[in-house]
Amino acid sequence: MSGHSTSSPLKTYFVIWAALLAGTYVTYKVAFIDLHPFNAAIALTIASIKATLVALYFMHIKGASEKLTKMVVISALFFLLLLLGLTMTDYATRLWS
Amino acid sequence: MSMEIAIPQPVERENYLNKEYGVWSWLLTTDHKRIALLYLISITFFFFIGGFFALLIRLELLTPAGDLVQADTYNKLFTMHGMVMVFFFLIPSIPAVLGNFLVPMMIGAKDLAFPRINLLSWYLYIIGGVMMLHCMLTGGVDTGWTFYAPFSTNYSNTKIVEAGLAIFVAGFSSILTGLNFVVTIHRMRAPGLTWSRLPLFIWAHYATSIIQLLGTPVIAVTIVLVACERALHLGIFDPRLGGDPLLFQHLFWFYSHPAVYIMILPSMGVVTEIIACFSRKRIFGYSFVAFSSIAIAVFGFLVWAHHMFVAGMSVYAALVFSLLSYAVAVPSAIKVFNWTATLYKGSIHYDAPMLYAFGFLGLFTMGGLTGLFLAALGIDVHVTDTYFVVAHFHYIMVGGAVMGYLGGMHFWWPKISGRLYPEGWARLAALIVFIGFNLTFFPQFLLGYMGMPRRYYDYSHMPEFQVLNVLSTAGATVLGVGYLLPMVYFLWSMRYGKPASDNPWNAAGLEWKTASPPPTFNFDEEPVVTWEAYNYEELDAPHSEEVPVAR
Amino acid sequence: MPDSTVVSLQHEEQHCPELLHHFADPQQQRDASSLGMWVFLATEVMFFGGLFCAYLIYRLKFFADFGAASKSIDATLGATNTAVLICSSLTVVVAVWAAQTARRTLLIGMLAVTMLLGFVFLGIKAVEYKDKFEEHHVPGASFSFDRVPIPGHPDQYANPQHAQLFFSLYFVMTGLHALHMVVGLGIFSWLLYAARKGRFTPEWHTPVEIGGLYWHFVDIIWIYLFPLLYLIDRHP
Numbered sequence: 001m002s003g004h005s006t007s008s009p010l011k012t013y014f015v016i017w018a019a020l021l022a023g024t025y026v027t028y029k030v031a032f033i034d035l036h037p038f039n040a041a042i043a044l045t046i047a048s049i050k051a052t053l054v055a056l057y058f059m060h061i062k063g064a065s066e067k068l069t070k071m072v073v074i075s076a077l078f079f080l081l082l083l084l085g086l087t088m089t090d091y092a093t094r095l096w097s
Numbered sequence: 098m099s100m101e102i103a104i105p106q107p108v109e110r111e112n113y114l115n116k117e118y119g120v121w122s123w124l125l126t127t128d129h130k131r132i133a134l135l136y137l138i139s140i141t142f143f144f145f146i147g148g149f150f151a152l153l154i155r156l157e158l159l160t161p162a163g164d165l166v167q168a169d170t171y172n173k174l175f176t177m178h179g180m181v182m183v184f185f186f187l188i189p190s191i192p193a194v195l196g197n198f199l200v201p202m203m204i205g206a207k208d209l210a211f212p213r214i215n216l217l218s219w220y221l222y223i224i225g226g227v228m229m230l231h232c233m234l235t236g237g238v239d240t241g242w243t244f245y246a247p248f249s250t251n252y253s254n255t256k257i258v259e260a261g262l263a264i265f266v267a268g269f270s271s272i273l274t275g276l277n278f279v280v281t282i283h284r285m286r287a288p289g290l291t292w293s294r295l296p297l298f299i300w301a302h303y304a305t306s307i308i309q310l311l312g313t314p315v316i317a318v319t320i321v322l323v324a325c326e327r328a329l330h331l332g333i334f335d336p337r338l339g340g341d342p343l344l345f346q347h348l349f350w351f352y353s354h355p356a357v358y359i360m361i362l363p364s365m366g367v368v369t370e371i372i373a374c375f376s377r378k379r380i381f382g383y384s385f386v387a388f389s390s391i392a393i394a395v396f397g398f399l400v401w402a403h404h405m406f407v408a409g410m411s412v413y414a415a416l417v418f419s420l421l422s423y424a425v426a427v428p429s430a431i432k433v434f435n436w437t438a439t440l441y442k443g444s445i446h447y448d449a450p451m452l453y454a455f456g457f458l459g460l461f462t463m464g465g466l467t468g469l470f471l472a473a474l475g476i477d478v479h480v481t482d483t484y485f486v487v488a489h490f491h492y493i494m495v496g497g498a499v500m501g502y503l504g505g506m507h508f509w510w511p512k513i514s515g516r517l518y519p520e521g522w523a524r525l526a527a528l529i530v531f532i533g534f535n536l537t538f539f540p541q542f543l544l545g546y547m548g549m550p551r552r553y554y555d556y557s558h559m560p561e562f563q564v565l566n567v568l569s570t571a572g573a574t575v576l577g578v579g580y581l582l583p584m585v586y587f588l589w590s591m592r593y594g595k596p597a598s599d600n601p602w603n604a605a606g607l608e609w610k611t612a613s614p615p616p617t618f619n620f621d622e623e624p625v626v627t628w629e630a631y632n633y634e635e636l637d638a639p640h641s642e643e644v645p646v647a648r
Numbered sequence: 649m650p651d652s653t654v655v656s657l658q659h660e661e662q663h664c665p666e667l668l669h670h671f672a673d674p675q676q677q678r679d680a681s682s683l684g685m686w687v688f689l690a691t692e693v694m695f696f697g698g699l700f701c702a703y704l705i706y707r708l709k710f711f712a713d714f715g716a717a718s719k720s721i722d723a724t725l726g727a728t729n730t731a732v733l734i735c736s737s738l739t740v741v742v743a744v745w746a747a748q749t750a751r752r753t754l755l756i757g758m759l760a761v762t763m764l765l766g767f768v769f770l771g772i773k774a775v776e777y778k779d780k781f782e783e784h785h786v787p788g789a790s791f792s793f794d795r796v797p798i799p800g801h802p803d804q805y806a807n808p809q810h811a812q813l814f815f816s817l818y819f820v821m822t823g824l825h826a827l828h829m830v831v832g833l834g835i836f837s838w839l840l841y842a843a844r845k846g847r848f849t850p851e852w853h854t855p856v857e858i859g860g861l862y863w864h865f866v867d868i869i870w871i872y873l874f875p876l877l878y879l880i881d882r883h884p
Contacts, residue, residue: 009745010742010745013738013741013742013745014738017734017735017737017738020734020737021731021734024727024730024731024734024874025727027727027874027875027879028723028727028879031723031875031878031879031882031883032882032883032884033883034800034883036800036881036883039879039881039882039883040875040880043875043876043879044872044875044876046875047871047872047874047875050871051868051871051872054737054864054867054868054871055864055868057741058737058738058740058741058860058864059860059861059864059865066679068283068683069682069683069686072683072686072687072689072690073686073690075307075311075690076311076689076690076693076694077693079311079398079694079697080693080694080697080700082398082399083315083351083694083697083698083701084697084700084701084704086399086401086402086414086417086418087344087347087351087701087704087705088704088705089411089413089414089417090343090347090402090410090411090414091411091705091708091709092411093411093412093413093414094410094411094414096411096413206670207669207670208670209670210670210680210684211680211684212670272691276684276687276688276691279683279687280680280683280684280687281680283683284676284679284680284683285670285671285676285680310687310690310691310694311690311691311694312694313691314691314692314694314695314697314698315694315695315697315698317695318695318696318697318698318699318824319698321820321824322698322699322702322820325816325820326816329787329788330787330788330789331787331788331816331819331820332787332812332813332816333702333813333816333817333820337809338809338810338812338813338816339706339709339710339807339809339810339813340706340813341705344701344702344705347701348698348701348702351698618669618670623672
């Protein structure tokens with residue numbers, strides 16, 4: 001993924017890095033507050049934001065000229081969700097009858 | 098571009114076979130064509146190992162009593178037959194042999210994107226194969242190729258961790274092959290070769306690679322979990338800890354169902370090429386066939402729990418998976434219709450590859466339709482774990498995949514070896530295979546429907562089944578003869594066969610525009626493609642083998 | 649896709665000795681390597697995915713017991729490790745930039761710091777594993793999880809069998825992740841060696857880029873493992 005380098009990509013990297021650390025801190029702190037059942041949702045949402053930031057900025061998906069890389073990532077996530085989701089159809093409905 | 102009669106050549110041209118001699122030039126090669134041949138030898142070896150186990154199974158089933166081997170031994174026989182045939186023959190077969198050889202050539206490239214990874218993939222296959230051989234020789238596994246928990250994790254005394262690791266390593270080989278194909282097809286097509294001009298063989302291998310890439314890792318991690326449970330007591334599937342054995346089945350079948358599409362899609366690609374060539378027509382409905390390949394790959398991931406209908410899963414989830422299983426049949430059916438429509442008003446030539454393609458058409462259709470029987474929940478309850486299922490998947494894997502493999506080997510043999518195989522013997526072999534196959538497996542549909550369970554070494558409480566079992570065993574013997582014949586005449590042809598011209602079939606496709614056998618870098622000049630795929634209206638009919646070609 | 653002009657092999661080799669013979673030009677080689685690494689990472693998503701699937705099922709089924717088990721592992725160490733990996737991702741991406749801009753010393757430095765942070769991560773993990781061993785939380789014959797209260801319900805005890813399931817998943821998931829870290833360290837030690845030999849230039853530094861992709865992926869896995877394993881039910 002060659003240079004779409006702006007005048008200082010370093011600045012972006014440090015901003016993202018700070019955001020990631022902040023997200024970690026927030027996740028850690030919020031876990032000790034009872035927000036059941038939202039604790040898991042908050043933690044996973046922050047984790048997903050962090051993962052997205054790493055993927056977009058550190059792994060240079062943002063600014064990648066080709067759609068193919070994005071397709072690969074989206075396909076992987078899609079099939080992962082398939083595995084989790086369709087398996088859950090069994091476990092979620094086993095006790096229905 | 099029409100074919101000219103080959104110019105007599107006094108000196109043998111340099112090609113990938115004679116460029117270098119010596120064992121190390123083969124064992125350290127990065128030439129995709131040589132790696133394909135390394136795979137050819139290896140998978141043929143494992144095919145005969147798996148076939149040997151099949152022979153013993155069928156010998157035991159000649160009589161109702163369990164009188165040839167002990168029950169535990171019989172369990173090991175069908176397990177090893179399944180594991181070897183699935184992981185060490187069927188899954189690599191067409192992609193690793195024909196795919197490796199042809200994918201770069203069909204797209205006009207000099208090699209795959211990662212030649213060294215290609216070689217690594219073969220070595221991983223060999224390492225996995227050696228591990229599996231060692232496992233078999235030191236006791237084997239008795240869980241069935243499906244190694245269900247908790248028998249495999251807690252109660253079996255056989256070498257499950259070793260077999261699992263062998264499959265893990267072989268699975269890595271499969272992943273790397275898929276990776277290589279995907280990157281090659283995306284990045285290394287010749288100028289002018291757009292996606293819609295690609296041979297459907299390439300589309301089929303692209304779809305296969307998607308499955309290999311996304312499915313195999315799941316069974317890999319499942320094997321890791323089973324190994325951890327056995328060796329380290331990290332119980333994930335242990336019911337005593339609250340674990341669910343059905344979770345194993347979910348994870349196992351998430352790969353193993355798409356795996357059957359890994360086995361059939363390449364074969365479909367081969368059949369498409371053969372039918373187009375020997376009908377002298379462009380494939381009917383090119384886009385439909387191309388997108389059906391992708392659809393099969395995607396839909397194939399949605400149906401896995403149809404293997405678990407009677408295992409204790411939720412009935413509501415079973416309904417969903419049953420519906421999806423009907424849906425997955427649609428793209429396959431679309432392909433069958435398109436092949437048939439291609440034949441219509443075509444100029445049919447009955448060379449051996451075409452005979453195998455015809456066999457594929459009929460037998461794959463039968464296998465596929467019986468799959469629909471199994472997708473229906475009510476029928477499935479009746480025929481699960483009977484010979485009906487065994488017959489169903491053998492119709493697809495043997496009647497479909499293996500026939501496609503043999504057809505492809507015949508079709509591309511002149512390109513691979515530079516020699517023509519003896520057509521008469523090849524047609525005879527195809528006929529023997531077809532007869533032997535049906536004799537072996539059709540009775541099994543009847544047996545299964547009438548209630549004979551699979552994986553039983555003793556059916557003495559149902560002695561009336563013996564007649565059909567004897568027919569099946571007789572068929573297996575005939576089938577074995579049919580498989581041995583090509584081994585013999587292919588080897589014979591390497592020395593005594595007529596040298597082949599660049600394009601003995603006058604087939605469309607870039608691989609036919611270079612010498613037989615090809616030079617190491619495939620093409621003397623990078624091709625620039627300006628024509629659509631299957632341009633048979635511009636090509637003459639295939640010549641018979643009487644065309645004079647100088648030795 | 650490269651243009652339809654046929655490129656002469658020798659011409660390209662003069663400019664870029666790293667060009668492999670079967671590629672038409674360095675751009676194609678670079679694109680192929682990058683796509684190859686991305687596709688490989690997709691397979692890794694599915695590899696870990698199986699474990700996440702098992703985790704999801706059992707967490708929903710045995711939430712209370714999993715909460716109790718999760719509470720017994722050190723969240724501060726886990727958070728620290730998360731921060732360590734995030735810092736290492738920063739050093740990786742700066743390393744790539746250094747390679748792109750021909751800053752060899754910075755490149756070597758960043759690669760070294762990345763490896764150092766990787767070792768710190770593994771060290772902290774080792775401490776955690778030792779703690780678990782000492783508390784008899786390693787599944788197997790000597791596993792014990794008696795009379796551990798469920799978070800929020802001090803009068804109820806967690807089921808030790810279900811807790812053992814949690815720890816099985818904990819060890820397999822973090823163990824597999826640690827294995828990937830070790831492989832990453834191996835890759836980076838080669839990158840460090842090659843960087844010191846001056847093999848990376850602004851025209852060709854593909855191994856640094858794709859090694860970086862792998863490292864970021866391992867970081868992303870941990871980003872999910874941390875809340876899922878350490879923070880199931882932390883409120884008192």
